[in-house]
Amino acid sequence: MTRVFIPLDSFAVACGADEIADDLTRIAAERKLEIEIVRTGSRGMAWLEPLVEVETPNGRIGYGPVEPGEVEALVKAGLLDGAEHEKHIGRPDEHPFIKAQTRLVFRRCGITDPLSLGDYRAHDGLKGLERAIALGPAGIIAEVTESGLRGRGGAGFPTGIKWKTVADAPGAKKYIVANADEGDSGTFADRMIMEGDPFALIEGMAIAGVATGADKGFVYLRSEYPQAIRIMQAAIEAARKEGVLGATVLGSAHAFDMEVRVGAGAYVCGEETSLLESLEGKRGQVRAKPPLPAHQGLFGKPTVINNVISLVSVPFILAEGGAAYKEFGVGRSRGTIPLQIAGNVKHSGLYETAFGLTLGEIVDQIGGGTRSGRPVRAVQVGGPLGAYFPRALFDTPFDYEAFAAKGGLIGHAGIVVFDDTVDMLKQAHFAFEFCAVESCGKCTPCRVGAVRGRETLEKVMAGERVEASLTLVEDLCNTMKFGSLCALGGFTPYPVMSALEHFREDFEPAPMREAAE
Amino acid sequence: MGYAHAFDPEDAAAIIDELKHLEGPLLPILHAFQARYGHVSEAAIQLIAGGLNLSRAEVYGVVSFYHDFHEAPHGRHVLKVCRAESCQAAGGDAIAASIEDALGIKFGETSSDGQVTLEAVYCLGLCAASPSAMLDGRLVARLTEAKVSALVEEVRL
Numbered sequence: 001m002t003r004v005f006i007p008l009d010s011f012a013v014a015c016g017a018d019e020i021a022d023d024l025t026r027i028a029a030e031r032k033l034e035i036e037i038v039r040t041g042s043r044g045m046a047w048l049e050p051l052v053e054v055e056t057p058n059g060r061i062g063y064g065p066v067e068p069g070e071v072e073a074l075v076k077a078g079l080l081d082g083a084e085h086e087k088h089i090g091r092p093d094e095h096p097f098i099k100a101q102t103r104l105v106f107r108r109c110g111i112t113d114p115l116s117l118g119d120y121r122a123h124d125g126l127k128g129l130e131r132a133i134a135l136g137p138a139g140i141i142a143e144v145t146e147s148g149l150r151g152r153g154g155a156g157f158p159t160g161i162k163w164k165t166v167a168d169a170p171g172a173k174k175y176i177v178a179n180a181d182e183g184d185s186g187t188f189a190d191r192m193i194m195e196g197d198p199f200a201l202i203e204g205m206a207i208a209g210v211a212t213g214a215d216k217g218f219v220y221l222r223s224e225y226p227q228a229i230r231i232m233q234a235a236i237e238a239a240r241k242e243g244v245l246g247a248t249v250l251g252s253a254h255a256f257d258m259e260v261r262v263g264a265g266a267y268v269c270g271e272e273t274s275l276l277e278s279l280e281g282k283r284g285q286v287r288a289k290p291p292l293p294a295h296q297g298l299f300g301k302p303t304v305i306n307n308v309i310s311l312v313s314v315p316f317i318l319a320e321g322g323a324a325y326k327e328f329g330v331g332r333s334r335g336t337i338p339l340q341i342a343g344n345v346k347h348s349g350l351y352e353t354a355f356g357l358t359l360g361e362i363v364d365q366i367g368g369g370t371r372s373g374r375p376v377r378a379v380q381v382g383g384p385l386g387a388y389f390p391r392a393l394f395d396t397p398f399d400y401e402a403f404a405a406k407g408g409l410i411g412h413a414g415i416v417v418f419d420d421t422v423d424m425l426k427q428a429h430f431a432f433e434f435c436a437v438e439s440c441g442k443c444t445p446c447r448v449g450a451v452r453g454r455e456t457l458e459k460v461m462a463g464e465r466v467e468a469s470l471t472l473v474e475d476l477c478n479t480m481k482f483g484s485l486c487a488l489g490g491f492t493p494y495p496v497m498s499a500l501e502h503f504r505e506d507f508e509p510a511p512m513r514e515a516a517e
Numbered sequence: 518m519g520y521a522h523a524f525d526p527e528d529a530a531a532i533i534d535e536l537k538h539l540e541g542p543l544l545p546i547l548h549a550f551q552a553r554y555g556h557v558s559e560a561a562i563q564l565i566a567g568g569l570n571l572s573r574a575e576v577y578g579v580v581s582f583y584h585d586f587h588e589a590p591h592g593r594h595v596l597k598v599c600r601a602e603s604c605q606a607a608g609g610d611a612i613a614a615s616i617e618d619a620l621g622i623k624f625g626e627t628s629s630d631g632q633v634t635l636e637a638v639y640c641l642g643l644c645a646a647s648p649s650a651m652l653d654g655r656l657v658a659r660l661t662e663a664k665v666s667a668l669v670e671e672v673r674l
Binding site: 010011013014015046047049182183184185186187188190191216223224225226227261262263264265266267278279280281282283284285299340341342343344345348349350371380384414416417418419422427430434437438440 | 647654
């Protein structure tokens, strides 16, 4: 029996992985080949997806990117024996892109069957939860605090402090909410881990439940992720059957159960208070803080609301200890971060590493430059609300404080690469347009500012009173930055102002731009 | 996908009864209606408001807030094309324009024969395989002109 591994991750499925699996099943039946197909998550080498792996005496051998329709030819060429072929990439775990990573959170992703709890246990799964139950709430919170873990959604708030606040809050009913509303363009880490290792999120949430006394969890998952929704739901079912979730978590005195809730296409629901409103069945409008969700969150109860990556970092921290996690990273940015390298880039995908690599190392060396072969001109870091960085800032190390010092943010660690054909005035205009489409409408700077900003940049595009219009845009950005209720209005100035500051030539009147070229 | 079911108050009431025990049941109910009937009609809003003891204005406010809920029926197919930054960086604007041309409709519109609704979506999480789209819940990435032609062919059937 030869085992063949085909990813069920959205990257692979969107490029034909299901057809490839069907073809292989059919071909095996026709030729009476003894094979077993295992559907896995993705290794994160997205440019090689669908990446088909076959188990051989020399380890797993990968082929990619496999096109639907070439399975027969690959089988003839000896795929099932790991034979040489132009798509043969050798052992994926020996691939330079994988080998240089520090995979703590994504250590199982792409290797195991995401829906097999047996596989999960065999690869160190549930060790964190078992130790958490033995330690009890105070011990768990001490480990998480010791690890230095900060919220991976973008705000970078210390997770241990958040948990302690909820644990100390009075009340019998508390909630754990996983923010899986990963709306930032250029990000897919939450999706990949939910599709490739869903039990890790379940384990992280159960640990949070034990630590804070919450017995109910919600995964607020965006509707744009149909595959993640299916897999997460199936994993929760499996975890319930095996007693990981339910009235007695792993046979302990703690009760914890959870469910998936599907978002409805509103970007702003990635903001934590707006997400809570949405979960309650309301318009996803931002709440004023205080009160903090840790005191009055979902249905007014104390609530831990964490990003998916924060929660899936916790099982490692509990299993290996906070000190082991803290070993990685720089300054106040401890541990690892799954970089998501996207846009116009040769080696696109997910790269988990300790904080501290420079932006240049990430884009030029790991990413390998642009897919189009043209020079890199701009890199947007941190999603649609992140700043555009020029090559001149490529020496910036990837950590929360270093990016803030350069007028940017790391956000959810999405990195979108643009080549020299990009028009930065158009990108700044898009930032306002996006904010106008997605604004929840509650506060004026965001609701009105985005529309006025878009209109003013349209004047610049038309060459109308350019200098005066740009002064107005700067003024507007100041108002939005300091006057908005949440990050949508508050951070839209980042892409706009960084484009203006670093790529001023794109904002000059058209005749001057032509003269410059 | 498509929506084979015409709105039927009895059938709709059964959906509400099945889901109303959930904590925060409104979004799950609206998703169920949208999936089954292709839209959330005035009559549906009235029924939901009654079932959950909310005002019609409250339910309408939620329906109109979210991009996923439609007050009028959409086409038999829904093609969502990502227009966000990563896809823009990878030639997505040209792909989006060629889809508009091939279907003869703009984003936000439904073709006159009711076959397809074209919608912009801001990120499908396929950014390392841009540009991308979703046809009736099926993901398609690394879009090329050839893949666009195949998608257009499919929605015309």
